[in-house]
Amino acid sequence: MASIKVILNPVAGKGFAAKAEPDIIGYIKELELEFDLVRTKEVGHAIELAEQAVHDGFKTVVAVGGDGTNNEVVNGLMNAAAKGKEAVMGTMAAGSGSDFTHNVGVPKDLKEACARIKEGKTRKVDVGKFQVPGHPVRYFDNQFGIGFDGTVTMVAKRYKKLRGMALYLPVVFQTIFIDSKPTFVNIKTDNEEFNLSTLQISIANGNREGGGFYMAPEAKVDDGLFDICIVESLSKPGMIAIVPKFMSGAHVNHPKTRMLKTKKIRVTSEDNLIAHFDGELLHNIHDIDCEIIPRCLSVIY
Known part of the structure; x- marks a missing residue:
């Protein structure tokens, strides 16, 4: 066999x-x-x-x-x-x-x-586990995105031929001008709880998504922690200005960006949230609970 x-x-x-x-x-x-x-x-x-x-x-x-x-x-x-x-x-x-x-x-x-x-040759990597009410427990290996990049993922699925950055860049700008809306959320982590209006929340195991957007440039797949990137609501000109920074990781120094590390995170909202996990869509959700499972998967590299 x-x-x-x-x-x-x-x-x-x-x-x-x-x-x-x-x-x-x-x-x-x-x-x-x-x-x-x-x-x-x-x-x-x-x-x-x-x-x-x-x-x-x-x-x-x-x-x-x-x-x-x-x-x-x-x-x-x-x-x-x-x-x-x-x-x-x-x-x-x-x-x-x-x-x-x-x-x-x-x-x-x-x-x-x-x-x-x-x-x-193998290495042990972390995996994220999440629960959304009404859905079975699922896992994600890279990133769980809420808000802007959830909408980007939704829009990207309308394009049938393009792939890589040729796909994601035009989709990002369409999202800015047509599809993106801020959401008001409550966020609970290992050590903090706060409420704010957000453009984007990235719950990152790996540092890159979308073929070249470094939402959490310091994230490591084997450190037992999520890197969280929270971008507060921005005007459309502000969104246009910050998108190129996502591609280099420079957005981490933006005054509307908050970066933190945690083993667990819960995001709740009365708004209808659009999210994705590793590019798979979730629509109209209000409660997301994520935790990291350290070094549980052996991967050839």
């Missing part, structure tokens, strides 16, 4: 993953690795496939896609771990952002990523 299960999302990266599939198969065969490849068929399918792969005895489960695919595989592995069965995760960048792949140190080049699978 093969020891590696490869889970490929054919629609990831606006179809890039499907086009890359023959190359990936070729690279793995060149490395003389025994593997079984399966394609996802619908949203949520990779969760089921990853969990089943662990129960079937696969020692390594590789996600080929973007951050949504990585998220689903992480959720499947975490579900299996809760039942006493574990596997190592591999990841290949074939999505619109692929920020988790970048944050754990896997090269973007698919041939080199396959070589890393053969080398098998």
Whole structure:
């Protein structure tokens, strides 16, 4: 039996993953690795496939896609771990952002990523766990965003062809002028509680999202802490001015930005919040409870 299960999302990266599939198969065969490849068929399918792969005895489960695919595989592995069965995760960048792949140190080049699978060097990383009333417990590996970047994620899904920064930059500016609205929230962390009107709240395990926006530039995936970026409400000119700073991490010095670290955070609001976790959308929510699970996932890098 093969020891590696490869889970490929054919629609990831606006179809890039499907086009890359023959190359990936070729690279793995060149490395003389025994593997079984399966394609996802619908949203949520990779969760089921990853969990089943662990129960079937696969020692390594590789996600080929973007951050949504990585998220689903992480959720499947975490579900299996809760039942006493574990596997190592591999990841290949074939999505619109692929920020988790970048944050754990896997090269973007698919041939080199396959070589890393053969080398098998692993590291332990943290995973975020969240609960929203009316939804099952879920996990996120990179970032949970509330407000502005939740709306950016929603708008980005309307674009069918672009990927990477070519996708996210025009979407960001459309969000500023058409779709973005401030929200009034209550925030509770390990040591603080406060109320304020916000543009954006990023609950970050990794430091990058959206293919190049460093919302939490000091975040580390293995330090047992969330890095929280809170940007208070801004005028449209103020939003236009701060967006380029997101790309360099310079926004952390902006007077309307607050950065902090915590193991747990709860965000509540009477407003309808739009959020995303690793690019997966949540609409019209009012209560979000997140906590970090330290160094619980083994990832090849």
